[in-house]
Amino acid sequence: MRKLTIAAMGIAAVLMGASNVAASAAPPPPLIPDGATGSISVHKYAQPTRYIADNQGMQLPPGDLEGLAPLEGAKFTIEQVAGIDLKTNAGWKKAQSLVDTFDPFNPGAITQNGHGLVNKKEATTNASGLASFKSLPVGLYLVQESQAPTVPANSAVTKSMPFLISVPLTDPQDRQNWVFDVHAYPKNTISRVTKTVNDGSAYALGQAIRFTIDSTIPGGSATTKYVVKDHLDPKLTYRSTTVTIDGQATTDFNATHDKGLVTVTLGATARKAAFDALVGNPNAKVSVTHEAIVAASGEISNQAELTFQREGEPETEVPSTVIETKFGGINVLKHNREGKFLSGAIFEVRASHTKDFATATAVSVNGKSQWATGADGRVTVDGLRYSNWANGATVAEGSPDYNFYWLVEKQAPVGYELLPEPIPFTVTAPVASAATVDVVNSPHNAGGELPKTGAEGSAALLVGGLALIGIGGGALMLSRSRRNSDKA
Template identity: 30%
Template sequence: MKVKKMGLLRRLTAVAAIASLSVLGLAGTAQADSNVGNIDTGKTGSIIVHKYDGAYGTDGGDGSVKTDTSNLGKPLDGAEFTVKQVTAKDGQTIDLKTPEGWDLISGLKASDVKGGGFSLGNGVSKTTANGGLATFGGLPLGLYLVEETKAPTNATSTTDPFLVTLPLAQSNGKWLYDVNVYPKNSVNNTEPTKEVSNPSAPVLGETVDWTITAPIPAANNGIKKFSIVDQLDPRLSFVSAKVAGFTAGTDYTIDEAGQKITINFTAAGIGKLETGQKVVATVTTKVTSQGDGTIENTALVNTNDSSVETPAVSTNWGSLQIIKHVAGDKARTLAGAEFDIFSDKDGQNKVASVKTAADGTVSITLWVGNNDVTEKKYWVKETKAPTGYILDESINEVTVKAGETAAAVKYEFANTQQGHPDLPLTGADGKLLAMIAGIGLMLIAGGAGIVAANRRKNQV
């Protein structure tokens, strides 16, 4: 009987060891029972999850506490794990208090359990916190399927499901009832960037390019999904999109849903992605209106279930209003004055031509810069004066600032009315008569003066 008992014990221990070694993703703390050999069937167990970032390790672990975690990466909060007891296989109860129960799970993998033919108990879910910890305590002895049901923020994939036995066999013949596991996630720590180009011309209706550069992160299970989403401002209209080094229609597709532009990589395109590679996508838009003058834009880069947003960039616009009036009288405005607007003081780079309307004014929206640059100098020159007024040939500097149309920079131009020659009277004869009449009046006035003087003498 003694020989038979020892043989059974060796068999039980060997099967348990095989089962525990088949579990991937294990590595952890456990409190070993001092009683070598037999399982204490009166105990319960626990599974303590320690969540870290980084790639999978090759060592399944022995369930003990890792005192040195410096090489494990960063602890991850926010990962949800669900634990379910695997209660039966093909209708046979899995009872790890018996040798038959261990025989049923010998060589078993988590993928086998997920494949069917197994009965599972109700799941218990917990989310890692306080340094990536989640503890499932008070668990009956048995076999458990552990699944990551929600990845933490920026994780590119969930951890593969894995199995844990309670208790867990140790190489020294002891049993662990509190088993620590160290599953990892590859986390998307990449920082995609976004840049905005100068417009093709600094006036409304021209195009602006938005360039997204997205480094490809590592992923535990490879990349299954990859996309770039650009939610355009209402003041932008979509023109086109392209990805450098990839073929549209083959490697990626473009989905336009209102202002939401999505570049979806196909299986062929995903197959070309490598960790560390930089994907460069360009979205071309047309600027259709000014609004408050600042048009911001960001993009989302999605890798599997991870999303990372680019920093915001902006294209900035302002208004210039030209007012044309009569010199010396601002109330008398002038229609029909024509102006050229230049981006240089020498008047070599013309950006627009405008003409004053019936009220003597004309307004134009101009690009002033990107991101933190919110003002720009332009130069204005009159090219045609209103009929009857002198052309102002000077070139004038104006500073346009980003802002609403109502806050337009106003610049006033005065025109002097054309001069004219002296007007004739009624012709040569009329001119002569006027001269004679003038002389006659002078003579009469002189005679009257003499008469008056003689009278004064006589009175004296």
């Protein structure tokens, strides 16, 4: 019995030891330890055609980010929501309640609901598009993009919407563990608007020119609003609008014109077509073209803007490039060699895109095709497109859009000769500061006297001849009288 008791005691000891080993080998419960810290990594990329899939707080593999452009210089701010302890079940319930009522369009409402914001930190995205916040206490955080990254002129970035994120998160794959280093990939869009003018074929006022606004199509999802506004200069008279999406015409738009402001709003069908076009072609654009008549001379500047919005996001406004079309003229001074001003000279203007006058055609400026000098010998020809400026840029001789001009005298002043050849000139400034074309006329027959027949000269010769005849007749009669006297 004694041996059996000892054996039983030994077995019990072994079993107790085994039990202790099993207890010590069991995994700890998945609880958040006191003093735990984590991190938030915000990744800023230009938005691809479609939104990145929900990463559930995990870092995405490199393959999912292939081809995306990181955005450097975006500043993010994080603040911890006070009064929410995520180490407790009650804290998670508070977090859920706050998330349910969170309005990204009014993130400041958090404080209006009795929650403070503490532990504010800022970080700016680096060349990889990453802004990191480390050593964060466990808690719920408000993340906001406080400053958009720098982008090229006439571009805009749609800031990412404010969002709430917790540290830590449950691992979505291994749901028995917490993830203390969480990652966020907020939506971002870079949009660009370019405005161009097509006036290269125009010579003068009264001719139609076209303005085109090319705007990029936001990725991610179809827009709920897409509006292009164009502020036409008062010197332009609006005529019509057309719209194309990736080169294909659409009629699903509304164009209004009010005191120079042309507003073009795409309909739902056109907005969907735009997004579908982007999926097939990442360079697809919406092109809005206005036709207008240039009604007054001057250096005419114009700018447009795009306003778009996607569901659940704020409106984004993108200004276009500023484009110019330029119309000016020349001043003409007509006089003779002695400086006397000559009125009544009538000119016409001819123009060509080549330097060969034989190719030139007569120019009409708002219906006017002839210009006459006044008593001061002056006349102004205004409303001609600059010779060296076309389609919004400087052009040089040899360009197919360069304008060559000539003055042609159609009627000479009284007592003066017509000009035998045209006078070339260029237009490079408004009339107020334009050069003066000095035109000298020669008098009739270059000022020389022509032989005269009839009139005063002929009468004088006739009178002189008759006088001579009279003198000769008297002499003859006198001679005869003397001879008769001698015979007597």
